[in-house]
Amino acid sequence: MTQIGEHVRLARDLGFGVGIGAEDASRGEPDLLAAIAEAAQSAGAQRLRFADTLGVLDPFATFERIRHLRSRCDLEIEMHAHDDLGMATANTLAAACAGATHLNTTVNGLGERSGNAPLEKSCSVCTSAMASRRALIWPVSPDISGRVAIASGRPPVLAESIVGEGAFTHEAGIHVDGLLKDPANYQGFDPCLVGRRHRVVLGKHSGARAVQQVMASLGHDLSDTAARAFLQRLRGFVANHKQVPSEADLLKLLDR
Numbered sequence: 001m002t003q004i005g006e007h008v009r010l011a012r013d014l015g016f017g018v019g020i021g022a023e024d025a026s027r028g029e030p031d032l033l034a035a036i037a038e039a040a041q042s043a044g045a046q047r048l049r050f051a052d053t054l055g056v057l058d059p060f061a062t063f064e065r066i067r068h069l070r071s072r073c074d075l076e077i078e079m080h081a082h083d084d085l086g087m088a089t090a091n092t093l094a095a096a097c098a099g100a101t102h103l104n105t106t107v108n109g110l111g112e113r114s115g116n117a118p119l120e121k122s123c124s125v126c127t128s129a130m131a132s133r134r135a136l137i138w139p140v141s142p143d144i145s146g147r148v149a150i151a152s153g154r155p156p157v158l159a160e161s162i163v164g165e166g167a168f169t170h171e172a173g174i175h176v177d178g179l180l181k182d183p184a185n186y187q188g189f190d191p192c193l194v195g196r197r198h199r200v201v202l203g204k205h206s207g208a209r210a211v212q213q214v215m216a217s218l219g220h221d222l223s224d225t226a227a228r229a230f231l232q233r234l235r236g237f238v239a240n241h242k243q244v245p246s247e248a249d250l251l252k253l254l255d256r
């Protein structure tokens with residue numbers, strides 16, 4: 001503790017702001033970490049960085065650890081979560097709810113091993129949960145995920161929330177029908193808030209309404225009878241090819 005005080009005071013005397021990095025804090029003794037925070041604060045530090053370096057926490061443990069730390073100091077608390085157990089976003093939200101003031105994130109969740117808390121998920125979830133109204137804030141340009149994916153050579157998987165190609169894609173007939181009647185039926189939030197839009201694809205779970213909507217977008221208006229007939233050919237295609245058809249495939253099916 002003496003060395004912490006000496007180094008913090010030295011840095012402050014030189015005009016620097018000081019943050020203390022607590023590596024592997026999640027596996028440390030909570031009272032020891034609190035004592036470190038108290039010593040740092042007394043010497044003039046401004047922030048403590050709580051690192052779940054190996055991603056071993058769950059949201060409940062994270063909340064308790066950050067709440068305990070908050071009860072012992074008035075420092076800014078910075079949460080640094082890793083995703084080894086798939087909990088980085090949830091742990092980041094838990095830390096914010098418990099009193100963390102700063103959140104470490106990376107675009108597309110890039111980072112060591114399984115990565116860090118993804119910017120696009122963490123900001124969306126935290127803002128939605130903690131705001132007085134249901135709202136989302138996309139803190140960067142909508143295409144930044146794509147740019148980072150190209151630069152890093154690590155594109156998001158198809159089903160990745162928020163940024164994956166499948167995130168706002170609909171196939172199930174009842175979903176598409178409800179979406180066409182009123183988007184609020186099948187959207188937790190408007191995808192335009194994160195620079196995306198709903199996309200309908202045709203597959204074995206599609207219904208006639210989806211067929212009509214998609215084919216109309218390709219310049220072909222189908223009657224109810226024609227849509228139902230087309231649906232049978234569509235399901236045969238999916239059964240044979242084990243994939244949803246491309247636009248070219250759909251036009252070939254229509255020519256039949």
